[in-house]
Amino acid sequence: MKAIYFDTGGPADILNFGNIAFSDHCTEDQVLVRIKAIGINPIDCKIRTTPERFPVTFPVIPGCDGAGIVEAVGSRVNKFKPGDEVYFSQPGFNNRQGTYAEYVQVDDSLLALKPHSLSFEQAAASPLIFITAWEALHDRARITQDQTVLIHAGAGGVGHAAIQLAKLAGANVITTVSNEDKANFVKRLGADLIINYQTQDVVAEVLHWTDNNGVDIVFDTVGPDVLQNSFRCVKPYGDVVTILQSTPDTDWSEARIRNVRFSLELMLTPVLLELEDAKRHQGEILRQCATLFDAHKLQVEIARTFTLADAVAAQRFLEQDHPAGKLVLEVDS
Incomplete structure (x- = not known):
């Protein structure tokens, strides 16, 4: 699959775009998601700059936020099915993969159905x-x-x-x-x-x-x-x-x-420490936010969108311009 990845920490230009090996196998509690859009966050840049501070595995695929379509589910997953539109935040810690890619396996406890009123880009900008x-x-x-x-x-x-x-x-x-x-x-x-x-x-x-x-x-x-x-x-x-x-x-x-x-406040803690109750709590927050989005009581501001291949430019823009709202990567898959 196509993905953004890096093999050593450093500035934005260490990010590579290309094909990387990928297994579509889900564990019993995972959901395979075909990514349509990716939210960019400052933590993505921190992980890229100092990967030694985080439990990541090289090559590192960065990214926490994503929105997309369910392709397959594990044997114990009963809340989601293929074809569902979902959004989530899952850092690529402890042998997980980040979201700067065409596909990702996500813990089902972290997932929520995408708000109907939001585009994939808006949904991907929201979770973290x-x-x-x-x-x-x-x-x-x-x-x-x-x-x-x-x-x-x-x-x-x-x-x-x-x-x-x-x-x-x-x-x-x-x-x-x-x-x-x-x-x-x-x-x-x-x-x-x-x-x-x-x-x-x-x-x-x-x-x-x-x-x-x-x-x-x-x-x-x-x-x-x-x-x-x-x-x-x-x-x-x-x-x-x-x-x-x-x-x-x-x-x-x-x-x-x-x-x-x-x-x-560190929203990465549930995945960092493998806390199941805390992961379920974050999934519930996203479900409540989806209701509020669809009631037009919440909104998310997108400052600019980039293609997945332009992740270097996107991270540079975030670090240098500090825009109002969020940056998003669009995935053509």
Whole structure:
């Protein structure tokens, strides 16, 4: 089958496009999916750059997100059948294959039927970001109605999913962006206060808008410096959730004084640690999101599409341009 693969870590140009050996055999709990579209995520680039940090097998086929058509199912699979249109997020860990390919075997617990209202491209763009945002807001921070949430980088993939889920939960949303186009984008998603972090003091704006109380929840999708400032934005006994790793020089004193509940969100954990209940939970999140998509209560923004053969250009674009919304690879198979 045709696929994108690499044999050593490095920059985007180490990615190869060509034919690679593939067995279409499914284990009893797997589903063979013919891929129609692939969502591109920052984790794809991290795995490409430092594959030694992840349980991958060379040659590595990258990619977590996919949408396509079921070709075959394992003997114990009873929720899916050939011909079903599905979407999923499954990293290529622990002898699994990534999604930058024409076919992939997927654990049936991670699959959900594709939302009827979405194209394959839109569906492929959705799983990782909506699972991440859902787990961060609902499972970690336990968001409730009328809370105030600060979502950093609201125009990004995870950020724009989080804004929508927070609004559906009945929360007030503050978000940060870097330019006017992204500000207009997050305004359409329902953000209540938009802060341009290039020209405004985020902490000062948050405290002013909350009458110096701070927000109930901060969701950090950016990293160490933003995480550090987040502790000054959250109210005492509030929640800070991050999808990035703190650094050794992170100062936790403000978080301690405020008695902040701090949480980490890594949606790769169920496959990384082979946690069956957690995998089923992620499949259920996708089923609930499919219902919300079809009720037109959620949307996913696609910034640009590429062909599978153009994966090098796509990953470079993601790393250099930081677009609003998601990038997608289209597969002609």
